[in-house]
Amino acid sequence: DVDVRKVSILGKDSIHCGFHLIPYIVQTVIDTLPSSTYVLVTDTNVGNLHLSAFQAEFDSRKGNARFLPYVIAPGETSKSREGKAEIEDYLLLNKCTRDTVILALGGGVIGDLVGFVAATFMRGVRFVQIPTTLLAMVDSSVGGKTAIDTPHGKNLIGAFWQPEYIFIDAAFLETLPAREFSNGMAEVIKAALRYLRYTGVSRSVLPRIAPIQPTLSSIPDLKAVSLTRVQTAAIWNETEFAALESRAAEIFAAIQTPSVNFAGRTEATRSPAQQLLLSVIAGSIGVKAHIVTIDERETGLRNLVNFGHTIGHAIEAILTPAMLHGECVAVGMILEAEVARQLGVLSQVAVGRLTRCLKAYNLPVSLSDPRITSLPAARSLSVSKLLDIMKIDKKNSGPQKKIVILSRIGATYEPKATVVADKVIAKTLSE
Ligand code: NAD
Ligand code: ZN
Missing domain, CATH: 3.40.50.1970 (Rossmann fold)
Incomplete structure (x- = not known):
């Protein structure tokens, strides 16, 4: 088989x-x-x-x-x-x-x-x-x-x-070239980060959660109301995120060492690192598949996959094609995590943990990364230009900017993107 x-x-x-x-x-x-x-x-x-x-x-x-x-x-x-x-x-x-x-x-x-x-x-x-x-x-x-x-x-x-x-x-x-692998890891890390609290939310409970619950942590028993119908085969947990953090070298090695081709047969032919790689990929897919299943046409919850993307997209608009999407999103995730910290919602420790994890996969974590500053296009990176670009984000309601705010590793502040004032974003970007 x-x-x-x-x-x-x-x-x-x-x-x-x-x-x-x-x-x-x-x-x-x-x-x-x-x-x-x-x-x-x-x-x-x-x-x-x-x-x-x-x-x-x-x-x-x-x-x-x-x-x-x-x-x-x-x-x-x-x-x-x-x-x-x-x-x-x-x-x-x-x-x-x-x-x-x-x-x-x-x-x-x-x-x-x-x-x-x-x-x-x-x-x-x-x-x-x-x-x-x-x-x-x-x-x-x-x-x-x-x-x-x-x-x-x-x-x-x-x-x-x-x-x-x-x-x-x-x-x-x-x-796949190593840089393209790192590019994808940005989305893998994003999926691992903000999903832990969402495992098992069913379509039927979402409408009830959205209007009455300001934060996810105030929902005591999310799991108890879940329906197996929408549960995915692979669900993230804290252990898998920790594996992502600590086993980066092994995961890189897994793609750099050709695996033995037994036409898909028997797990025994795979190294533990290849097993880990597959479970990381399947876990990440499970997260996205789950969100798609409960919100196929992106009405609300699916917006959550946009963590790091409000600022990331603005950076990408200026630096593309020299910088890849995942690279811009990696910087965007740190800057959006910084916004959450400025708002007093996320701890410095959590920001540090995220930074280290992205760095382990060779991703840039700030606009002063040499891979960015060395680009001619980097000269156009100003706070006002970035804010200008963010104005036309699809997630916005009118002129207000929306960012997915983390409250800790594995949880978001709201079950949707949060409206954030320009001056908070500007302060983060100029630091
Ligand atoms: P890509 O398709 O351009 O692939 C990157 C490079 O890797 C290409 O040069 C490709 O030829 C090469 N390549 C692909 N597989 C390879 C392999 N196994 N070995 C060696 N080389 C290989 O880029 P991408 O990052 O995969 O995709 C980017 C696109 O995805 C963008 O257009 C973006 O808008 C889109 N996107 C869509 C969604 C969605 O929900 N539909 C989400 C995210 C991104
Ligand atoms: Zn993306």
């Missing part, structure tokens, strides 16, 4: 995690998503490394079906209207019909773009996410948000479209 860890989302066990899963992925797709045509879209970086394995598996298992691989240029610029049209023209030229199943093999760029193609091609066809970056595994492939960029901004045109499966094969991380 193939060793696969399943995580449930929106009531289905559609997230499958393991090592060296390509044969399993192809067999599962063919068995459970019957079609005349399977189209796999990837970029040249991932294609050069991993496409031949998919080609071989499809060749030996597909029977009469067609397998059509399509490789595009890597990078954010492919996530455009032109990039979408190019894939659509390929599908039309090849006479793909409504029964087509599209596989998105790659990072968040491929997932967002191919997901959006799937959402609108023939008014929507089935698709499968096979994320190959850590960021895509724990974040972008989970939740059904698909989008492309326009010259007016990122992710402005898109749709909610859920994949049939999300296959997480941690062995893909062994070819």
Whole structure:
């Protein structure tokens, strides 16, 4: 039997995690998503490394079906209207019909773009996410948000479209550049941080909590009212966060040492560090899957995944593409934690703990990091410019800025983002 860890989302066990899963992925797709045509879209970086394995598996298992691989240029610029049209023209030229199943093999760029193609091609066809970056595994492939960029901004045109499966094969991380791995760790740490108190909140209790409870800590018995229906396979706990903090070197080693390929079979072939990596990834996915399940269309709770992102996005707007999203969010998390400290909600000890954890994964934790100050674009980083950019954040209600405020490691001040005065943010940014 193939060793696969399943995580449930929106009531289905559609997230499958393991090592060296390509044969399993192809067999599962063919068995459970019957079609005349399977189209796999990837970029040249991932294609050069991993496409031949998919080609071989499809060749030996597909029977009469067609397998059509399509490789595009890597990078954010492919996530455009032109990039979408190019894939659509390929599908039309090849006479793909409504029964087509599209596989998105790659990072968040491929997932967002191919997901959006799937959402609108023939008014929507089935698709499968096979994320190959850590960021895509724990974040972008989970939740059904698909989008492309326009010259007016990122992710402005898109749709909610859920994949049939999300296959997480941690062995893909062994070819991922270290900087991209750290980039994803920022989101992993974020997920670990602010979720502990939220495990097991059900849809039915949320409306009752939101209006009457100012802080989560005042809900005495969250677990007692939870419904198993919305509970995920992997739930974070303090132990797992502590493992993230203390076992960083081991987790890095796990992706730097090629794992033995026994086609997904037997855990015994994995090192303890690889086991840890898989449980960290599955835990993080469980957090996002859970939030998506109880708040699929981002009405309120799902906003909580935005910890670090209000300030992080503003930094990213100035420093992209030189700095990666996770790097900007890492700085954003520390600055937003500082805001919480300024407000007297979060302790200095907790800020220090978060700082050390991010540093252990080689992430920047302040705007004076040399990786930032050495950039030409860093000269445009001023408090007023950052505040200006934050004005147009989607989470805002009118001109007021909203930040997810931590009350301690593992808990947020409110079950939603909190309105914070400009002068508090300005004070933090100028320190
Ligand atoms: P990416 O897709 O650009 O991948 C990063 C780089 O790594 C690329 O050069 C890629 O070719 C390469 N790569 C990917 N997998 C590899 C592997 N296994 N081995 C070697 N190289 C590999 O970037 P990303 O960080 O994965 O995704 C960023 C995108 O995700 C952004 O467009 C962002 O808007 C989007 N995103 C979407 C959501 C969502 O909810 N939909 C959430 C977060 C981010
Ligand atoms: Zn993010």
